Amino acid sequence: MKTLTLSIAANRTRSSDVRELLKYAQLPGMISLAGGLPDPALFDVAGIDAATAEVFANEARxxxxxxxxxxxxxxxxxxxxxxxxxxxxxxxxxxxxxxxxxxxxxxxxxxxxxxxxxxxxxxxxxxxxxxxxxxxxxxxxxxxxxxxxxxxxxxxxxxxxxxxxxxxxxxxxxxxxxxxxxxxxxxxxxxxxxxxxxxxxxxxxxxxxxxxxxxxxxxxxxxxxxxxxxxxxxxxxxxxxxxxxxxxxxxxxxxxxxxxxxxxxxxxxxxxxxxxxxxxxxxxxxxSGRLESHLDTVCKVYGERAEALASALTEAFGDKLRFNRPDGGMFLWGRFEDGTNARELLYIAREKGMIFVPGDVFYPDTPDTSAIRFSFVTVDNAGLLEGVKRLKAAYDEMKQS
Ligand SMILES: Cc1ncc(COP(=O)(O)O)c(C=O)c1O
CATH class of the missing domain: 3.40.640.10 (Type I PLP-dependent aspartate aminotransferase-like (Major domain))
Structure with missing residues (x-):
């Protein structure tokens, strides 16, 4: 049977590993520090609803x-x-x-x-x-x-x-x-x-x-x-x-x-x-002028989560995991200083109910296999602490084997 021949461009485009990982984020009980999504619980739904009503009332056509x-x-x-x-x-x-x-x-x-x-x-x-x-x-x-x-x-x-x-x-x-x-x-x-x-x-x-x-x-x-x-x-x-x-x-x-x-x-x-x-x-x-106060709320919550994650990681890994404390944004980027392979760690952590993105996917050339990316914004402080606990359990298991 003849099959459709795809273009060169289609064939050289790979699906993103991060998108593949997000499938695991849907599993019940999984703590995902993998996605790059903003926290939907913080969306200013009322403000966007009011803006939409104004559009319909004033400029629908x-x-x-x-x-x-x-x-x-x-x-x-x-x-x-x-x-x-x-x-x-x-x-x-x-x-x-x-x-x-x-x-x-x-x-x-x-x-x-x-x-x-x-x-x-x-x-x-x-x-x-x-x-x-x-x-x-x-x-x-x-x-x-x-x-x-x-x-x-x-x-x-x-x-x-x-x-x-x-x-x-x-x-x-x-x-x-x-x-x-x-x-x-x-x-x-x-x-x-x-x-x-x-x-x-x-x-x-x-x-x-x-x-x-x-x-x-x-x-x-x-x-x-x-x-x-x-x-x-x-x-x-x-x-x-x-x-x-x-x-x-x-x-x-x-x-x-x-x-x-x-x-x-x-x-x-x-x-x-x-x-x-x-x-x-x-x-x-x-x-409507609501963006400023919305951003204040988002930054306050994200800032607290960044701090909670950073403190939990320091407590769990000490100087084995090096990272800069984020002053903004959605990501904490770290590197295991003891040669831990982040992708292998991910496979064990996944079994324990937490995921992150191994840093190697972000390299255009020779990857750093000890790099790791956490997104902390969609998980509350308790979830972040539990996530780090599971990560540490995975790490300990990896080091024992
Ligand atoms: C660095 C960077 N650029 C661009 C985008 C794309 O964002 P959007 O198309 O939603 O504006 C993202 C999304 O995560 C991003 O991280």
């Missing part, structure tokens, strides 16, 4: 109609307000509304990369970004990450035998998976490097607004305002997924005009536009 590819004006204006709070002066026409920031990343990658082109990424990196780059047939070259984010100086010694990257992609705040935030000094260096080397730097920032301690760093697009020519070489992505609700599927991109226009053309071909209805709800929600 236009909100149910097709819309423009760049996005609804009301939402683009509201996003300029958010960007101002984050330190960047952006006009509404510079904002592109996308179906999640995942689509924005896809659009930028499609606009810049050809098969065989090189992309510089962090080591470790956001998995679904690597999937996009591989889907397009691009190759990756990686730079390390430490507690201060991507090691920008490593860009000065990229392998000489490989072509110069056309794109550098990085997650700037409380990164997925490393939890690290890029320091101001590195941001400034990066902007200068982008202009001098003519490499487009794409900053992905879905987590920056989830800061529970310390003060925020400014986006690269804001720093680029002061460096001649730099605005042509930096872009910014963000999303309402982690601060409002991921089911709305709304993200945005701030890009130089040439790239913005290319992304709009490609988006026309992909989905015409992002849901007008959901955009109208998001715009009304932002206009």
């Amino acid at each position: 236009s909100a149910l109609q097709y819309g423009q590819t760049d996005g609804q004006v009301s939402l683009r204006e509201a996003v300029t307000g958010l960007m101002k709070q984050r330190g960047a002066n952006v006009a509404p026409e510079n904002v592109l509304i996308t179906s999640g920031s995942q689509q924005a990343l896809d659009l930028v990658a499609r606009s810049i990369l050809n098969e065989g082109d090189f992309v510089a990424v962090e080591r470790p990196s956001y998995l679904a970004a690597l999937q996009i780059f591989h889907l397009l047939g691009a190759e990756t070259v990686s730079i390390p990450v430490d507690g201060d984010g991507a090691v920008v100086d490593a860009l000065l010694s990229l392998p000489a035998d490989k072509p110069k990257p056309k794109l550098l992609y990085l997650v700037s705040n409380f990164a997925n998976p490393s939890g690290a935030t890029l320091t101001l000094a590195r941001r400034e260096k990066l902007v200068r490097w982008a202009v001098e080397n003519e490499v487009f730097v794409l900053e992905d920032d879905p987590y920056g607004a989830l800061r529970y301690r310390g003060s925020p760093e400014v986006p690269l697009v804001a720093l680029a305002e002061k460096v001649p020519g730099a605005l042509e070489w930096v872009g910014y992505l963000s999303s309402f997924s982690k601060i409002m609700a991921p089911g709305l599927r709304i993200g945005w991109a701030v890009l130089p005009a040439v790239l913005h226009d290319a992304c709009v053309r490609i988006k026309q071909a992909l989905d015409l536009h992002t849901s007008t209805f959901n955009q109208a709800i998001a715009a009304r929600y932002l206009a």
Whole structure:
């Protein structure tokens, strides 16, 4: 019997290990520190309900109609307000509304990369970004990450035998998976490097607004305002997924005009536009002024959970597990200093009723098999303590065998 031949792109795209793991999260009694989902119990359902009612009362027909590819004006204006709070002066026409920031990343990658082109990424990196780059047939070259984010100086010694990257992609705040935030000094260096080397730097920032301690760093697009020519070489992505609700599927991109226009053309071909209805709800929600107090609640709860997990891990593993205490975001990234293989540990922990993500999946090249990612935001403090207890039991069993 003849079978359908899939495209090269379909064949080289693997399902994400993290998505596979999430099947186990559904098992009764399982404590999952694996997923990257925000806590649905904290969604501002009443606020989004009120925003939806306002849409129906005031703009039902236009909100149910097709819309423009760049996005609804009301939402683009509201996003300029958010960007101002984050330190960047952006006009509404510079904002592109996308179906999640995942689509924005896809659009930028499609606009810049050809098969065989090189992309510089962090080591470790956001998995679904690597999937996009591989889907397009691009190759990756990686730079390390430490507690201060991507090691920008490593860009000065990229392998000489490989072509110069056309794109550098990085997650700037409380990164997925490393939890690290890029320091101001590195941001400034990066902007200068982008202009001098003519490499487009794409900053992905879905987590920056989830800061529970310390003060925020400014986006690269804001720093680029002061460096001649730099605005042509930096872009910014963000999303309402982690601060409002991921089911709305709304993200945005701030890009130089040439790239913005290319992304709009490609988006026309992909989905015409992002849901007008959901955009109208998001715009009304932002206009209601509820986002700030919602974020206060989310940050308070996430901050307490981060602390509970960090303390429990320190108590259980001492200096065998090294990690930075998160100041924001949804992830705690650690590394076993005694050579423990995190994937083998996962198989035993799963039997004991807890899961996490082994860090090896996040590496574009040689993986660190002792790295481990915990997401602490969907489990309450008691669940986190129990999760660490099960993890320690798995660890002890592994060391005995
Ligand atoms: C670093 C990063 N970028 C982008 C996304 C995609 O988010 P969304 O498409 O929901 O905006 C995620 C989701 O987890 C992420 O962690």
